[in-house]
């Protein structure tokens with residue numbers, strides 16, 4: 001008799017267990033049913049956002065554009081790199097957007113303002129540098145540094161246009177005309193008999209040393225600028241400006 005009761009108890013337990021298991025699996029199944037539409041939406045949302053990201057990435061990959069100076073850009077530079085005494089007509093300048101490879105090995109889109117005379121040269125040079133995964137640390141308008149060359153160089157910012165007269169003259173510098181470009185200036189300082197700029201470039205003054213981001217005659221950046229008819233500040237006789245490439249207007 002006791003055995004029968006035990007067996008019955010066991011059967012009841014098993015039944016309860018079965019019901020429990022059934023309801024356990026049934027619950028989420030129902031939820032799934034109820035939430036079917038939501039789930040589908042989430043999935044489709046996910047695939048949509050994935051598509052969006054891909055599209056964005058594709059768009060960002062290859063920007064090498066040259067435009068006239070828009071009102072929006074002009075507002076950013078007027079009174080700074082485009083000083084109030086600037087004698088270079090706004091129409092002679094171009095606003096470039098350039099994809100470059102950063103020191104983080106990732107793609108970035110930089111900005112540069114140059115003379116329209118060299119705009120196509122620069123787009124071609126920077127496109128080839130990009131294809132070769134040549135690393136440039138930053139490419140911002142010098143206006144982001146309040147027009148302060150030294151601050152821009154210390155930050156290793158590559159840039160071009162910054163209007164100014166050569167000190168004590170009425171001659172406009174090549175950067176002032178938008179005809180000169182500085183590349184990775186911290187690693188490629190301007191060295192004169194009296195010192196160097198930027199001030200934090202001490203490590204890179206000795207050009208017999210080998211280090212990354214050094215511009216010399218074996219450097220792709222040097223070769224491309226030379227091919228496009230620029231001269232290099234590293235070839236100057238007295239002072240040496242290793243970051244600097246310029247073309248005569």
Ligand SMILES: [Zn+2]
Nearest residue numbers: 180181182244
């Ligand atoms: Zn320069």
